[in-house]
Amino acid sequence: MTRLPAFLGALRRDMPWPLLAAPLLFFAAFFAFPLAVVLVASVTAADGGGLTLAHYARVLLDAYHWDILWLTLRIAFVTTAIAMMLGYPLAYYLVRVVEARWLRRACVVLLVIPLFTSNIVRSFGWMVLLGRVGIVNETLQGAGLIERPIRFLGSETGIVIGLVYILLPFVVLTTGNAIAAIDRRLEEAASDLGAGPAQRFRTIVWPLSLPGLLSGAVIVFTLAVSAYVTPALLSSGRVTVFSMLIYQQYASVFDFHYGGALSVVLLVATLLLLWAAAAIDPTRRRT
Amino acid sequence: MIARVALGGLAWLTLAYLAFPLVVILGASLTTTEFLAFPPRGLTLAWYGRVVADPSYVGAFWTSTWLAALAAASAVLLGLPASLAIARHDFPGKAALAALLMSPLLLPHIVLGAALLQYCVHVGIARTPLALLVGHTVIVAPFVIRAVLPLLTAEQRALEEASMDLGAGPFQTFCRVTLPLVRSGVVSGALFAFISSWINVELSMFGTTASMTTVPVKLLNHVQYQVDPLIAAVSGITILAAAAAIVAIDVVFGLDLLAERK
Incomplete structure (x- = not known):
């Protein structure tokens, strides 16, 4: 207990209050406090009574919610995996293979334009493409690959196609950045010592670019788990992901207590998975 | 060699995947039909006119x-x-x-x-x-x-x-x-x-x-x-604005983000 006065003294003496007062107050008032309100609502009874875990019981004891949570996580995992598989080769290609500076710049512009466009607009493009009479189906039918149109809209596949599209640039940019920072002399040295291209890639480029790939994957995963717009537009109301449940409660049902419990569950699930990802991060041990 | 061609092919397919929806929106916004069509049937800027006229x-x-x-x-x-x-x-x-x-x-x-x-x-x-x-x-x-x-x-x-x-x-x-x-x-x-x-x-x-x-x-x-060409035109405006902003940034800052550091 004797440390508390010392701590308070340090707070008064060492805190750069003139710099911190405004940001701290603002974030307390409009970030920490609203989240606390959600947390409190999620553990209080709807009639204003005392503490209750009834809302959490309603969320966690219902198999329907587990199905949706599992579906949401599955979509996020598949999206992340595909984005990594497409993003890595593209990043490598842009950094190491493309020689012309103007071409690489043009490709970066192309990568960044989607990031500067609302995900409504980007999902809307896929609604047009993936519809029953959209180009994708017409092309596949015209080529004789399928007989009847495939239903992309309203399926997990459609949502994954849209999410990969929206989140892919993050993987390419983080991975490309890591590859661009690799010192070529390491590979030259390996080459002098007799390592072939495959071995050079496996022992030098891959391990050094892995942190970039993983940080991109974490961004993709967190955004995919909580995505609302893309699933809402590409599901045609047939597939429900977790964020849609939350939106329903806040925007049409107005049950802030039950909605609060849903929000906290999504928040905790996301943070747990990020924590797990950081714990098993293979790049951490080596450094 | 084969690996390099395969890498290039995959990279360009991925880039096409990134560009395609934006091209489709811009194309569909130019159609003369009352419904969304890509490739557009006929070319008109009428849908853009409607957006600008809609308060x-x-x-x-x-x-x-x-x-x-x-x-x-x-x-x-x-x-x-x-x-x-x-x-x-x-x-x-x-x-x-x-x-x-x-x-x-x-x-x-x-x-x-x-x-x-x-x-x-x-x-x-x-x-x-x-x-x-x-x-x-x-x-x-x-x-x-x-x-x-x-x-x-x-x-x-x-x-x-x-x-x-x-x-x-x-x-x-x-x-x-x-x-x-x-x-x-x-x-x-x-x-x-x-x-x-x-x-x-x-x-x-x-x-x-x-x-x-x-x-x-x-x-x-x-x-x-409702999905109609008006939406495509509004989306088209935002895409063009984003593209203009990025080109401006590229000119001012140089967007060669993925250049190797020497």
Whole structure:
């Protein structure tokens, strides 16, 4: 207990209050406090009574919610995996293979334009493409690959196609950045010592670019788990992901207590998975 | 050799995948038909004319723009001092504070939007411009901090101390030394903040009303009921604006992000 006065003294003496007062107050008032309100609502009874875990019981004891949570996580995992598989080769290609500076710049512009466009607009493009009479189906039918149109809209596949599209640039940019920072002399040295291209890639480029790939994957995963717009537009109301449940409660049902419990569950699930990802991060041990 | 061709093929297919939906939207916005068609049948700019003549869309463009501008400005006003405090001072709980200020990047925006709605109902400012603005400021402030913090290095600190030793006051030092050195971070952070605010849906949809709505939210509401070339034209405008902004950034800053560092 004797440390508390010392701590308070340090707070008064060492805190750069003139710099911190405004940001701290603002974030307390409009970030920490609203989240606390959600947390409190999620553990209080709807009639204003005392503490209750009834809302959490309603969320966690219902198999329907587990199905949706599992579906949401599955979509996020598949999206992340595909984005990594497409993003890595593209990043490598842009950094190491493309020689012309103007071409690489043009490709970066192309990568960044989607990031500067609302995900409504980007999902809307896929609604047009993936519809029953959209180009994708017409092309596949015209080529004789399928007989009847495939239903992309309203399926997990459609949502994954849209999410990969929206989140892919993050993987390419983080991975490309890591590859661009690799010192070529390491590979030259390996080459002098007799390592072939495959071995050079496996022992030098891959391990050094892995942190970039993983940080991109974490961004993709967190955004995919909580995505609302893309699933809402590409599901045609047939597939429900977790964020849609939350939106329903806040925007049409107005049950802030039950909605609060849903929000906290999504928040905790996301943070747990990020924590797990950081714990098993293979790049951490080596450094 | 085969590996190289396969890599190139995969890379170009992926780039095509990234470009295709945008091309489709721009193409579909030029159709003369009343329904969406790609490739467009006939070419016309009539749908763009309809957007410009529709006061509700023009209003939404204004709302989005002033909201994004104010949010970016507020983000700089909060993020710059916070970055200075984190980079220049040692105080208890510094790591926790930095984590708090950066966490809006990590938390689901839909949860944050719901939280702000509920909170603003309590405070009595729900669905007002102020509620929208504070929410946007919270989610875009981390972009400014992330852009400014790496520029506040030890060498720069030495320059500031030199300035003070030579008799400049703290304010003069800030304006003459600190600010010019972090200007590029402030500009790029503010730019990212502006754009992230402009395109936000997941937070805005809890804060807009029929008379005060942003372009993305208006598009969301429209698309869920009806899909027509008007939507393609509105989307087309935002795509062209984004492309213009990026080309401008490329010219000013040089967007050769993926160039190898020598």
